[in-house]
Amino acid sequence: xxxxxxxxxxxxxxxxxxxxxxxxxxxxxxxxxxxxxxxxxxxxxxxxxxxxxxxxxxxxxxxxxxxxxxxxxxxxxxxxxxxxxxxxxxxxxxxxxxxxxxxxxxxxxxxxxxxxxxxxxxxxxxxxxxxxxxxxx
Amino acid sequence: xxxxxxxxxxxxxxxxxxxxxxxxxxxxxxxxxxxxxxxxxxxxxxxxxxxxxxxxxxxxxxxxxxxxxxxxxxxxxxxxxxxxxxxxxxxxxxxxxxxxxxxxxxxxxxxxxxxxxxxxxxxxxxxxxxxxxxxxx
Amino acid sequence: xxxxxxxxxxxxxxxxxxxxxxxxxxxxxxxxxxxxxxxxxxxxxxxxxxxxxxxxxxxxxxxxxxxxxxxxxxxxxxxxxxxxxxxxxxxxxxxxxxxxxxxxxxxxxxxxxxxxxxxxxxxxxxxxxxxxxxxxx
Numbered sequence: 001x002x003x004x005x006x007x008x009x010x011x012x013x014x015x016x017x018x019x020x021x022x023x024x025x026x027x028x029x030x031x032x033x034x035x036x037x038x039x040x041x042x043x044x045x046x047x048x049x050x051x052x053x054x055x056x057x058x059x060x061x062x063x064x065x066x067x068x069x070x071x072x073x074x075x076x077x078x079x080x081x082x083x084x085x086x087x088x089x090x091x092x093x094x095x096x097x098x099x100x101x102x103x104x105x106x107x108x109x110x111x112x113x114x115x116x117x118x119x120x121x122x123x124x125x126x127x128x129x130x131x132x133x134x135x136x137x
Numbered sequence: 138x139x140x141x142x143x144x145x146x147x148x149x150x151x152x153x154x155x156x157x158x159x160x161x162x163x164x165x166x167x168x169x170x171x172x173x174x175x176x177x178x179x180x181x182x183x184x185x186x187x188x189x190x191x192x193x194x195x196x197x198x199x200x201x202x203x204x205x206x207x208x209x210x211x212x213x214x215x216x217x218x219x220x221x222x223x224x225x226x227x228x229x230x231x232x233x234x235x236x237x238x239x240x241x242x243x244x245x246x247x248x249x250x251x252x253x254x255x256x257x258x259x260x261x262x263x264x265x266x267x268x269x270x271x272x273x274x
Numbered sequence: 275x276x277x278x279x280x281x282x283x284x285x286x287x288x289x290x291x292x293x294x295x296x297x298x299x300x301x302x303x304x305x306x307x308x309x310x311x312x313x314x315x316x317x318x319x320x321x322x323x324x325x326x327x328x329x330x331x332x333x334x335x336x337x338x339x340x341x342x343x344x345x346x347x348x349x350x351x352x353x354x355x356x357x358x359x360x361x362x363x364x365x366x367x368x369x370x371x372x373x374x375x376x377x378x379x380x381x382x383x384x385x386x387x388x389x390x391x392x393x394x395x396x397x398x399x400x401x402x403x404x405x406x407x408x409x410x411x
Contacts, residue, residue: 001138001275001411003310005379036140037272038177040312040375044386046327052235053183058215059227066228070207070344078332090333091340097234097371098326101177103270105142110268112181131384133377135311135410136272137138138275173277174409175314189372190320195352196364203365207344234371238314240407242279247405249318273409274275 003135004032010048012124018060019119021130025102026109028132035107037136042099044131047089047123049096055116067092067122089122096120104136140272141169147185149261155197156256158267162239163246165269172244174273179236181268184226184260186233192253204229204259226259233257241273277409278306284322286398292334293393295404299376300383302406309381311410316373318405321363321397323370329390341366341396363396370394378410 006028008021021041029039041050053059068088077087100117103110119130143165145158158178166176178187190196205225214224237254240247256267280302282295295315303313315324327333342362351361374391377384393404 001310003411005310005377005384036138036142038175038270038312040377042375042377044389046386046388051231053227053231054216056216056219058218059224062214062216062224063228063231066208071340077336079328079330079336081332082330087333087336090327091337094325094327094337094370096231099375101179101236101238101375103142103177103179103268105270110142110270112183112266114183115181129386131377133312133379133384137140173275173279175312175407188368190364190368191353193353193356195355196361199351199353199361200365200368203345233368238316238373238375240279240314240316240405242407247279247407249320249403251320252318274277 001135001137002034005133008130010119010121010128012121015124016064017121017124020055020116021119022117025117025132029104029109029134032134034104034134034136037104037134039102039104039134040099041117042131044129047086047093048128049093049098049120050100051096051118051120052100052115054114071095086123092122138272138274139171142270145267147256147258147265149258152261153201154258154261157192157253158256159254162254162269166241166246166271169271171241171271171273174241174271176239176241176271177236178254179268181266184223184230185265186230186235186257187237188233188255188257189237189252191251208232223260229259275409275411276308279407282404284393284395284402286395289398290338291395291398294329294390295393296391299391299406303378303383303408306408308378308408308410311378311408313376313378313408314373315391316405318403321360321367322402323367323372323394324374325370325392325394326374326389328388345369360397366396
């Protein structure tokens with residue numbers, strides 16, 4: 001069994017941002033030399049997500065608006081008694097899930113034609129980390 | 138390490154459909170000869186999901202109605218400027234997540250008594266693909 | 275390749291409960307001797323979830339209230355024609371997802387500073403099971 005582990009760092013300019021990291025993960029997979037296996041991409045923070053969907057700007061705006069409808073910014077989350085103001089970001093993280101697993105076949109990520117891997121930041125302007133870990137053979 | 142990879146194809150008669158694929162995945166796992174490991178089942182399209190829940194028709198109708206409430210069909214998604222009309226299907230995919238990982242123990246899928254694997258189609262009447270990939274020993 | 279499999283049992287006092295199982299999973303990982311790999315934590319029932327987020331009581335109450343808003347208890351789910359009354363618990367399970375995968379690096383779970391693993395029960399006062407399965411080397 002082979003494995004490879006890398007960490008990606010983000011410090012986004014806005015509170016919410018959606019960053020396509022597909023090429024970065026593809027490069028890590030190729031460098032690993034793993035032919036058959038899985039690569040996990042997982043946010044190490046609880047106010048950010050990793051998801052797979054379309055690289056289409058209109059859709060990304062739709063997603064952002066939709067998340068605000070289902071998990072809105074509010075002043076009065078109980079979590080804010082700790083001094084934080086990011087209760088909505090925790091809920092958005094739960095809704096979008098914080099990780100994906102991508103199959104590796106023949107040495108490359110085995111993604112469908114429109115599948116792109118995104119880092120979604122819900123409480124940015126802070127240093128955040130994502131782990132990319134591949135195992136296989 | 139052993140691995141096995143298969144692709145399932147779907148072309149559903151309705152725009153939305155829920156198809157139990159548990160037996161198909163179980164057969165792939167047994168054929169692989171893997172005794173201990175994981176099998177991933179992952180939609181390769183961004184308007185379909187894989188989820189694990191109950192094989193109960195009433196519940197499936199409840200799920201479908203609930204998804205329409207939280208991620209409704211609408212004419213005016215920004216994504217529709219591309220000519221598509223499936224913005225809701227992208228959001229339903231994000232809500233339901235596009236993949237599951239099932240443990241393999243003693244040569245079989247290690248599922249609970251009611252856990253069934255479903256392919257959920259949100260933008261059907263098109264050819265769609267699912268990857269089933271097992272790794273282990 | 276090494277693997278390790280353990281089952282955790284729960285029988286919660288309330289219908290809904292949120293239980294931090296991070297230490298239990300950490301112990302299983304260390305006992306496995308796996309240095310590099312993945313550990314999966316997955317509910318084996320379809321009315322409970324495993325998620326990763328903050329060990330902060332106010333936030334947990336926020337999450338519980340939020341889930342009740344998006345997937346409310348109702349008398350009239352179609353699923354209840356079977357005699358069950360837990361339709362909402364199935365939907366909460368789908369919203370929160372039933373599993374997480376945690377990277378193992380250098381013999382320990384490779385989690386971010388605030389990432390804690392929770393078992394979320396949505397239909398308690400029954401015996402329920404969670405599988406913890408690690409593979410790696």
